[in-house]
Amino acid sequence: MTTAAEPNYILSAGLGRFASQDANAAKHFGPQASEKTRELLAISIAQARDAGFEVIGEDVNPGDPDDTIKRFSAQLESRQWVAVNVGYGIRGNKDHTVLFERILEACRTTRPEAKIIFSNGPDEVFTAIKRNFPESCR
Template sequence: MATQRKSILTATFGEYARLNPALIASYGGEANIERMISTNVRQANAAGFDVDNIAINPEDPADSIKRFEAKLRSQDWDGLLVGWGLRGNQSHTVLFEAAVNVAREVAPQTRMLFGNAPDDMFMTIQRNFPEAK
């Protein structure tokens, strides 16, 4: 367990994932995704990590980046976990690049983490913060 609590910001599609029913279905439906995320957040909390999310709307990139920047500035973050939905689809590359560049400029001390699925958030935290057990 981390000796001092650490803060992780996740940048995911959040509620905007509903705009892509095929994406939701690929992970077993909305209830299953919520279960996976809740389990991972509980694991992270138990290991000394506080997790907050900023929902990125792929249909409104300008507003999303504006809100993302404000969230990054709202506190010091130990880690920024970018979800697969944002970085794993070629059609979202411009939005992904904008998010990464804003993070690099606004919070250069924040460790960048890259998740692969809704159920690997805690594993991603463990991979990047060895003290997470």
């Protein structure tokens, strides 16, 4: 963990702006899935910030996995992360299994010290943080 003066950075990989293009996300969140998921994520990010964590989101595009991994890897290299969160929209869809594996491999090789955590939706990122860092949530 970082010092009390610095936030604990968490990189969060989710469908984000690409959620409306994903049939499962659209089924769950409606035709405006991208907007709804961003709205829910913003609430979770605010809760995390209040607890001393800074969540930085990285939108995953299943339609362009190479670009996704390039952007995600650049984020991983940009700072020290206490954790990387992978959202359910990526890991819970069998069509995204290869991309999910590539994301985990990027974490393992670039930031092996970062804890890997999993949220069950954009509104549960803070829930995943509390579950994995109960002693650090202020």
